[in-house]
Amino acid sequence: MSKLTDLRIRLVGTDASPRVGSLARPARPVLRPVLRTMFDVDVRGIENLPTTGPAILSPNHRSFFDSPLLMIMTPRPVVFLGKAEYMDSRKTKYLFPACGMVPIKRDARRASMAALDTAADLLNDGRLVGIYPEGTRSRDGLLHRGHSGVAHLALMTDAPIIPVGLTGTERVQPIGSAIPRPFQGPVTVTFGRPLNPTDYRFGGNRKRRQQMLDDAMASIAAMSSQTRSPDFSSSEPPLIRGGSETVYKVTRHGSSGPTWKHAAATAVGAAMSQFDDGRVGEVADLSLRILPSGEIRFVTEVTVSTRFLPETSSIH
Amino acid sequence: MAESVYQVVELIGSSSDSWEDAARNAVREAAKAYKDLRVAEVTEMDVLIENGDIIAFRTKLRLSYKSTSD
Numbered sequence: 001m002s003k004l005t006d007l008r009i010r011l012v013g014t015d016a017s018p019r020v021g022s023l024a025r026p027a028r029p030v031l032r033p034v035l036r037t038m039f040d041v042d043v044r045g046i047e048n049l050p051t052t053g054p055a056i057l058s059p060n061h062r063s064f065f066d067s068p069l070l071m072i073m074t075p076r077p078v079v080f081l082g083k084a085e086y087m088d089s090r091k092t093k094y095l096f097p098a099c100g101m102v103p104i105k106r107d108a109r110r111a112s113m114a115a116l117d118t119a120a121d122l123l124n125d126g127r128l129v130g131i132y133p134e135g136t137r138s139r140d141g142l143l144h145r146g147h148s149g150v151a152h153l154a155l156m157t158d159a160p161i162i163p164v165g166l167t168g169t170e171r172v173q174p175i176g177s178a179i180p181r182p183f184q185g186p187v188t189v190t191f192g193r194p195l196n197p198t199d200y201r202f203g204g205n206r207k208r209r210q211q212m213l214d215d216a217m218a219s220i221a222a223m224s225s226q227t228r229s230p231d232f233s234s235s236e237p238p239l240i241r242g243g244s245e246t247v248y249k250v251t252r253h254g255s256s257g258p259t260w261k262h263a264a265a266t267a268v269g270a271a272m273s274q275f276d277d278g279r280v281g282e283v284a285d286l287s288l289r290i291l292p293s294g295e296i297r298f299v300t301e302v303t304v305s306t307r308f309l310p311e312t313s314s315i316h
Numbered sequence: 317m318a319e320s321v322y323q324v325v326e327l328i329g330s331s332s333d334s335w336e337d338a339a340r341n342a343v344r345e346a347a348k349a350y351k352d353l354r355v356a357e358v359t360e361m362d363v364l365i366e367n368g369d370i371i372a373f374r375t376k377l378r379l380s381y382k383s384t385s386d
Contacts, residue, residue: 148332204369206332247345250326250376308327310348 031072039172040185043073048162048191051076054123055194058150058216059164060143060224061132061233065173065180066166070130071100073189079122080130081115116153123157133216136234137175143217143226144233151212155197155205163192163216165223190223249308251275252284254301260286263300275306322380325350326359330374335361338375352382 035041049055057078059066067080079100102118122129131153133146154161168187173180195215200208221228251274255266264283272278285301329342339358347353360376 204371206369206371246330247342248328248330250328252326303326305328308342308345308349310345 028072028077035069035072038182038185039069039168039180039187040183041069041073041187041189043189043191045191045193046075048193049075049128050160050194052126054126054157054159055128056119056123056150056154056159056161057128057130057164057191058133058146058161058220059130059166060220060226061134061137062141062166063137063169063173063175064177065169066132066137067101067130068180069166069169069187069189070164074128076128078128078130081119116149116156119153120157123153123159129159133213133220134233138226138233139175140229141170141226142229143221143224144229145231146213146217147232148209148213150216151209154195154212155200155208158197160194160196161212161216162194163219163223165190165192165220165225167224192219192223195219247308248305250303250305252301252303254285254299256289256297256299258298260298260300263298264302267300267302268304271302271304275304278304278306321383322354323383324378324380326376326378328374328376330364330372332372335373335375338373339377342375342377343379346379346381350379350381353379354382355380 057070057074059070071078071080077100079102081102102122119129119131131150133150134144135147138144150161153159166187166189168185171184172182172187195212197212200212202208203211217228251271253267253271255263255270257263257266268278268281271281282303283300284303285299287299287301289297289299291297325346327342327346329338329340329345331337331341339356343353343356356377356379358375359378360374362374363370364372364374
């Protein structure tokens with residue numbers, strides 16, 4: 001019994017740390033000829049893959065079959081980052097990581113940071129990491145606008161982007177289909193010319209990121225023969241994001257006092273006692289109130305922005 | 317006659333890509349907290365600059381949502 005447990009831990013790890021890639025390594029050479037036959041898989045451009053060191057594989061995404069296909073057909077082990085939803089199911093909890101998926105633990109807001117950090121760590125370890133620039137599968141067959149996270153990661157870690165064009169996977173396992181259907185090929189996997197961060201030296205971060213992403217998407221489009229769409233494939237934010245996408249809530253606070261300055265200070269004080277992360281303050285309105293006694297009170301209204309958290313904002 | 321009351325909340329969305337994305341982010345987040353979002357008025361747009369390059373596009377919105385206090 002203990003030997004069995006031992007074997008299980010060696011193969012798939014424990015609840016706290018599932019092992020990544022333990023099944024993928026021995027399984028790949030076995031599965032490769034099976035896939036070639038069952039799905040008529042043709043792999044091109046292998047010379048474009050670095051034999052050692054980190055690289056980001058950036059494929060188009062039309063099928064659930066894309067990740068297993070790349071994990072098996074790429075000559076070196078590839079890891080993909082997966083949404084933690086898969087980790088909630090007992091069935092996939094060990095299977096997915098063992099096949100090379102890195103689960104991203106997500107407590108909602110920190111998820112994209114965690115994904116970026118995890119991907120950067122894997123690249124710094126010299127691994128091949130697969131990231132779909134479209135963020136999610138294309139439902140209409142078009143090649144959608146890429147998210148800048150891929151390029152951000154490449155520039156951050158100095159790892160090259162290898163654009164990958166996949167064709168035919170949408171027939172093997174269309175969206176909504178539970179398992180891949182054999183003999184629906186041909187399927188092609190084309191590795192494009194690597195894009196090196198050192199070739200994107202000019203301009204600021206944003207410009208370099210955009211240029212690199214544009215080149216990657218153009219290369220993918222040429223290999224996948226898809227028509228391009230200017231829109232993102234989903235309104236959901238992707239796991240790997242490029243930059244700041246924070247939302248702030250602006251609140252107004254008013255107060256009166258013997259001077260506008262005094263009233264402003266009181267209003268800001270009231271705002272700060274309500275929020276512990278007030279960021280930018282602005283004077284929104286100055287007015288005065290004349291009391292029946294003839295005394296004048298100065299009224300100042302200020303706006304303060306704080307981080308907007310939907311889960312703590314009450315529904316009125 | 318239909319009579320309804322709308323509340324207004326002011327949000328600033330930001331995005332590394334565009335003002336449109338910044339607005340989308342703000343609306344997406346707001347939709348998680350408020351029901352029946354109808355109209356958003358863009359009140360201000362600006363950019364954050366770092367080292368001579370734009371690092372974020374920001375869009376300030378006044379969003380109205382239906383008040384359900386009835």
